[in-house]
Amino acid sequence: MPYHRVLVTGGAGFIGSHLCERLLEQGHEVLCVDNFYTGRRTNVARLFSSPNFELMRHDITFPLYVEVDRIFNLACPASPIHYQFDPVQTTKTSVHGAINVLGLAKRVKARVLQASTSEVYGDPSVHPQTEDYNGNVNPIGPRACYDEGKRCAETLFFDYHRQHGLSIRVTRIFNTYGPRMLANDGRVVSNFIISALRGEPLTLYGSGTQTRSFCYVDDLVDGLIRLMDAPDDVTGPINLGNPHEITVTELAETVVRLTGSSSTFATHPLPADDPKQRQPDISLARETLGWAPKMPLEAGLRATIEYFRQEFELERIAG
Ligand code: NAD
Ligand code: UDP
Numbered sequence: 166m167p168y169h170r171v172l173v174t175g176g177a178g179f180i181g182s183h184l185c186e187r188l189l190e191q192g193h194e195v196l197c198v199d200n201f202y203t204g205r206r207t208n209v210a211r212l213f214s215s216p217n218f219e220l221m222r223h224d225i226t227f228p229l230y231v232e233v234d235r236i237f238n239l240a241c242p243a244s245p246i247h248y249q250f251d252p253v254q255t256t257k258t259s260v261h262g263a264i265n266v267l268g269l270a271k272r273v274k275a276r277v278l279q280a281s282t283s284e285v286y287g288d289p290s291v292h293p294q295t296e297d298y299n300g301n302v303n304p305i306g307p308r309a310c311y312d313e314g315k316r317c318a319e320t321l322f323f324d325y326h327r328q329h330g331l332s333i334r335v336t337r338i339f340n341t342y343g344p345r346m347l348a349n350d351g352r353v354v355s356n357f358i359i360s361a362l363r364g365e366p367l368t369l370y371g372s373g374t375q376t377r378s379f380c381y382v383d384d385l386v387d388g389l390i391r392l393m394d395a396p397d398d399v400t401g402p403i404n405l406g407n408p409h410e411i412t413v414t415e416l417a418e419t420v421v422r423l424t425g426s427s428s429t430f431a432t433h434p435l436p437a438d439d440p441k442q443r444q445p446d447i448s449l450a451r452e453t454l455g456w457a458p459k460m461p462l463e464a465g466l467r468a469t470i471e472y473f474r475q476e477f478e479l480e481r482i483a484g
Contacts, residue, residue, distance in 0.1 A: 170194045172233040172275075174225050174266060175240035177204030179345045180280070180338075183386050184237060189215050191390075196231060200224040203242045208345050225262035226254075229269055235393060236277040238266045241315075243282075244350035245308065245436065252310035259314030260321070267325045278334035278393050279322050281402065283443055284312040285337060293410075293444040296337070296402050306438040319402065326400060334392050334399070339406025339445045343382030343465060344472035354379060354466070357417055358473050361426035371435030373414035376442040380407035381465035384458035391454040399453055406445035407458040423466055 171188050175181045176197030181204065185195050194217045197209055201222065212218040223229055225240045241258050242248040248255040263279065270277040286294045287302035302312045325331040342354040360367045388405040411419075414430075421428055450456045 166191060168192060168194070169235045170196070170233045172196045172198060172231060172236045174198045174236070174238050174262070175204065175280075177201060177206060177208050177220065178239065179208070179243075179343075179347065180341060180382060180385060181237075181239045182208035182345055183343070183382050184239070184389060185209060185212060185218065187386050187390060189217055193217065195219070196221060196233060198223045198225065198229065199240065203244075203247050203347060203350065225265055226257045228265050231269070232273055234273070234275050236266055236270055236275050237280070237389065237393065238263065238277060239280045241280070241311075244347070244352045245311075246349075246351035248311040249307055252307075255310040256314040259311070259318045263318035263321045267321060267331065270331055271325065271329050276332040276334070276393065277322070278336065278389065279318055280389075281315050281319050281335050281337045282311070283337055283339040283404070283406065283445065284308065285316050285319065286443075287312060288438065288440040289443065292442055293408065293446040294404065295446040296404055296449055303438050307436075308438045323400075332397055334395070335401035336389065336392055336403050336405050337445075338385065339380060339404065339443065340377045341380045341382055341385045341406075343469055345382075346469070348473070348476065353377065353413060353416065354469065355473070357420040358424065358466075358470050361420050361424040361428045362470070362473060362477060364426060364428055366429045366431035367417045367421065368433050369413060369417060369430050370433050370439065373417065373430075373432075374412050375435070375439060376410045376412050376444065377416070378407050378410045378444045379416075379462060379465070380405070380458050381460035381468075384460050388450060388454065388456045391456050395454055403449050403453065404445040404447050405450055405456070406447065407462075408445055408447055409462055410442070410444040411462070419463065420466060420470075423463065424470055
């Protein structure tokens with residue numbers, strides 16, 4: 166397997182830390198860049214002993230001068246709580262960040278992959294979502310800083326490709342979960358597991374009939390690496406996610422069952438612009454990358470529950 170010098174922006178975050186780990190296992194050199202907005206040094210602490218790993222504190226809204234031949238651009242808060250906390254910074258991270266990363270890729274002639282999102286489809290009127298669907302995004306709503314930021318980043322990637330011949334990859338990632346999700350980021354999987362472990366009510370927003378499709382992080386990382394390694398004409402956009410679709414209520418029931426919790430459910434208002442349904446069509450990823458997720462939801466949830474149990478135990482010991 167060829168050896169690469171790989172930059173992972175947002176590498177100390179949830180998905181980024183798993184990606185850094187996998188790239189090191191494959192024998193590559195990894196430069197992890199993060200401003201620690203939602204990322205943590207502890208996510209990559211076990212990698213510090215590797216001579217092929219380097220961690221750099223840097224905000225990608227500012228230019229970056231490093232020498233690499235591959236770039237995964239993951240830097241951006243991904244949960245509504247965090248991306249809505251400072252929406253202007255979120256748009257800057259997506260847009261200025263993309264410009265800086267693309268400028269770097271152009272200078273060093275690196276291949277560059279953008280972690281886009283199913284949020285570019287907004288509240289979709291096409292179901293399941295295929296890559297040729299242009300989406301239904303509210304450009305002035307509370308999710309717009311993220312959705313429109315990511316849409317503009319896609320535009321920049323394709324314009325750098327057409328105008329400057331850059332080798333690009335764009336993937337639209339659907340809801341991903343697993344160990345190292347942030348406990349306080351308000352995402353449904355972590356919220357439900359934490360409430361269930363504490364014996365507190367699980368917070369169902371709206372009727373709980375809205376759907377999502379949850380992909381385990383190891384499967385997603387496999388898809389990201391396959392996309393990066395794919396032949397030069399594979400630019401995407403390409404969906405990566407697990408097509409197994411369930412309602413939020415079904416997820417809550419599953420988490421309660423798997424944790425053996427006595428938690429009840431509490432209904433809360435549905436957040437603004439919350440998509441009613443989401444399910445990836447992954448035909449393109451199957452055909453082009455030979456990729457499909459392998460981890461069944463219950464097994465992935467068990468692994469994630471175990472992670473949060475251990476985190477709680479560490480917190481308890483630390484007092
Ligand atoms: P995360 O919040 O755990 O990771 C994002 C990382 O980017 C963090 O480490 C954060 O500190 C860093 N970061 C944020 N702004 C930065 C900046 N300006 N400069 C440098 N670093 C910065 O989120 P995640 O779930 O790991 O998501 C990673 C990527 O995948 C994001 O781009 C996100 O939009 C995308 N994505 C994730 C999901 C999901 O379900 N987790 C779904 C769709 C897309
Ligand atoms: N949700 C919920 N209870 C929670 C957190 C989220 O019912 O405690 C719902 C939320 O309204 C949405 C779905 O779960 O319909 C997924 O939310 P998340 O923030 O995880 O992801 P996204 O909305 O970005 O897909």
